[in-house]
Amino acid sequence: MKRTLLFFDLDDTILQNPMVDAVFPAIFDYFRSYHPELTDEILWKELNGILYPRYHARKIEAFDWDEMVQQVAQKYGVPFDTPIEKMIEENAHSPYLRIFDHVHEVLSALKTDGKYSLAIGTNGHWRYQKPSVKALGLLDYFDYILTPDRTGYLKGSPGFYQSALNGSKLQITIGDQYDADVEEPLQLGFHAVWRPAQLPVGTDRDQSPFERALAMDIPSPYSLRADAVITGFSELIPVIEEIDRRFFDN
Ligand SMILES: [Mg+2]
Numbered sequence: 748m749k750r751t752l753l754f755f756d757l758d759d760t761i762l763q764n765p766m767v768d769a770v771f772p773a774i775f776d777y778f779r780s781y782h783p784e785l786t787d788e789i790l791w792k793e794l795n796g797i798l799y800p801r802y803h804a805r806k807i808e809a810f811d812w813d814e815m816v817q818q819v820a821q822k823y824g825v826p827f828d829t830p831i832e833k834m835i836e837e838n839a840h841s842p843y844l845r846i847f848d849h850v851h852e853v854l855s856a857l858k859t860d861g862k863y864s865l866a867i868g869t870n871g872h873w874r875y876q877k878p879s880v881k882a883l884g885l886l887d888y889f890d891y892i893l894t895p896d897r898t899g900y901l902k903g904s905p906g907f908y909q910s911a912l913n914g915s916k917l918q919i920t921i922g923d924q925y926d927a928d929v930e931e932p933l934q935l936g937f938h939a940v941w942r943p944a945q946l947p948v949g950t951d952r953d954q955s956p957f958e959r960a961l962a963m964d965i966p967s968p969y970s971l972r973a974d975a976v977i978t979g980f981s982e983l984i985p986v987i988e989e990i991d992r993r994f995f996d997n
Pocket residue numbers: 756757758759760922923924
């Protein structure tokens with residue numbers, strides 16, 4: 748048992764998975780070979796029309812891509828039977844799979860430090876995430892893998908984190924989505940480090956991650972403030988050490 752537990756989001760926090768640049772473009776082109784009128788916009792609208800109501804109802808099927816693509820395929824009479832997991836596996840390499848700068852060195856340092864337990868916390872089902880995590884050689888850094896299909900909950904629900912808590916006193920999430928990676932974890936009493944795609948209004952690169960968190964406008968419609976805002980993994984270790992120090996020195 749470690750006293751501090753770190754939850755890492757995957758997509759757009761530590762990596763970009765092959766779905767974005769390889770899998771969805773291939774699926775959409777295949778749909779268009781039957782129905783040329785199906786633009787990316789139309790197809791995303793179809794998929795999001797299934798995804799978002801489920802996400803807001805906190806259903807774990809929200810991110811079951813096979814099932815969602817199958818529904819759209821049936822609607823348009825497109826015969827589609829390739830497992831998406833297989834398409835991800837085949838494209839889990841450069842340039843379709845990208846790891847962000849400093850991720851390896853930072854995860855390695857946190858792991859060998861010995862103070863921290865490390866968990867993957869992602870809304871991507873494990874069969875879709877495993878090929879990327881394996882291909883990037885990240886699996887050994889993590890003590891826990893939390894996904895909706897493994898936990899029975901979406902990220903942000905208390906049950907999602909339960910199996911990793913294991914007596915830890917301090918929990919810190921690191922991620923890019925304000926709802927699932929910041930606001931909801933804060934509501935559960937965790938601390939949160941936000942890694943936005945772009946720095947929020949009112950902040951700049953010269954500020955410290957803690958200064959940015961205090962200076963930013965909290966993104967609408969949320970109400971809780973991240974502990975720190977980082978531009979990338981090069982800033983992460985001092986932030987975690989400071990949150991840890993403040994927590995245990997008090
Ligand atoms: Mg993410």
